Amino acid sequence: MPENYLNPKVYIKETANKGRGLFAKEKINKGETIENTTDIQILPKSELAKMPKIWRSLCYEINDHEEICPKDINNPPAGFLINHSCEPNVGSSLNFFETVAMRDIEPGEELMYDYAMTDSGNYEMKCECGTKSCRHFIRGSDWQRSELQEKYKGYFQKNIQDKIDKKNLEK
Numbered sequence: 001m002p003e004n005y006l007n008p009k010v011y012i013k014e015t016a017n018k019g020r021g022l023f024a025k026e027k028i029n030k031g032e033t034i035e036n037t038t039d040i041q042i043l044p045k046s047e048l049a050k051m052p053k054i055w056r057s058l059c060y061e062i063n064d065h066e067e068i069c070p071k072d073i074n075n076p077p078a079g080f081l082i083n084h085s086c087e088p089n090v091g092s093s094l095n096f097f098e099t100v101a102m103r104d105i106e107p108g109e110e111l112m113y114d115y116a117m118t119d120s121g122n123y124e125m126k127c128e129c130g131t132k133s134c135r136h137f138i139r140g141s142d143w144q145r146s147e148l149q150e151k152y153k154g155y156f157q158k159n160i161q162d163k164i165d166k167k168n169l170e171k
C-alpha cells in the first residue's frame, strides 16, 4: 500500500460545526481500508501538553505515554480528520495507522469513529453527535464500558485492545 493511502471513494469536506471531516463519494463496503497513515511522528504526552490546542485535537494515543501526530501539523493526513460519533461507521485495524469500514457506508455519509476505540487518556468532552446511542460526554475511560467492548470488538486500536485483554485476564 502506498504511503498515506486514502481510499479513492473518500473525500475531505468542511462540516457545519466540526471542522473538516471525511465523507464517502461512493458506496464503501464493510472491511475496506479507509486510510493508512505513515506520515506521522510520535510525541511524548508530556511534550504535547505544552503544545497549542490544535496538536492535542489532532493527535491520538499510541500507548499510555505517547501520541501519534501528523508529521506536518498544518497539513495533516486524512486519518487525523475523522470526527467522533457515538454511532461510528469506521474503526481501527490492529495496525495503528489504518482505519477500516465497520459496515457498508452509503454515498454522502460522513466517516466517523468513536474516540473510545483509540483514546484512554484523562479527558472528558461534550458530545453532540445526535445519534440514539450518544453518551453526551465522552471520556478516556469509555473503553472500560462492557457494551462498548462488545460493540467495537475487533475495531479497537491495539493499545486499547491490550488493556481490555489484560482486564479480562484479571477477572
Ligand SMILES: [Zn+2]
Residues within 6 Å of the ligand: 085, 086, 087, 127, 128, 129, 130, 131, 133, 134, 135, 136
Ligand atoms: Zn455522541
